[in-house]
Amino acid sequence: MLYLDTHAGAGTYDLLSPEALKIEEHKQGVLKVWNRDDVPAVAQPYIDLLKRMNPSGTLSLYPGSPWIAHHILDENDRLILNELHPSDMPLLTDLAHPFRNMRVFRQDGLLAVNALLPPPEKRALIFIDPSYEIKSDYETVAQAVIKAHKKFSNGVYAIWYPLLKSGIQNNLLDKFKDSGINHQFIIECKANVDKEARMYGSGMLIINPPYQVDTQIKEAVKWLQKVI
Ligand SMILES: C[S@@+](CC[C@H](N)C(=O)[O-])C[C@H]1O[C@@H](n2cnc3c(N)ncnc32)[C@H](O)[C@@H]1O
DSSP states (O other), X not given: OEEEESSOTTSEEETTSHHHHHHOGGXXXXXXXXXXXXXXXXXXXHHHHHHHHOTTSSOOEEEOHHHHHHHHSOTTSEEEEEOOOTTTHHHHHHHHTTOTTEEEEOSOHHHHHHHXXXXXXXXXXXXXXXXXXXXXXXXXXXXXXXXXXXXXXXXXXXXXXXXXXXXXXXXXXXXXXXXXOSSEEEEEEEOOOOTTOSEEEEEEEEESOOTTHHHHHHHHHHHHHHHO
């Protein structure tokens, strides 16, 4: 199969770097989950990956989507990683360098979606994890995926979006509601946040979720909401 990551990031993140220590974002998230003794079976593979990445027992490295995909897939699968940020590129390139089936491109991931689909493999997960820094990104992402789906309707498309109090994420969700695309699954994970916080959680829209993935994600999110 093809794994196409449109916004790949750096691949791995050093939680002890000066930048990470300044905001210590992980204390509100991954640090709360990684040493729990009530992890549901469905979330255990993710925790196992975290432990594999941090064998000393101290959580100092955090896996990005390319690292996770690489450790789940095998050498017959193809990974295409797109990233624009110049400082993320060297880390991502180092991660991919030893592997023939992993390729990194410094290009707009949404344009790549249009250029690379349908894939010769006929099976693909298109993982879309933008930062939505520009307001119009919500519409742009939806338009790109709806267009790609017309070319390749069997692909699994997983689109992350933030839950913002402003409700701007509805610009993305409304476009999908009106798209006529079948087999859409939406899951949202809400956290208890301060009054002043702009963001109160994360959402994921999955087109063509594989069999039972919806039930499994619901179970994982139910636990996650309790923990964070
Ligand atoms: C939320 S981060 C992605 C994180 C990554 N998926 C992970 O799990 O670590 C968004 C990334 O998209 C990159 N980016 C922004 N616009 C892009 C574009 N049009 N094409 C490709 N990458 C882009 C940013 O530099 C940033 O690294």
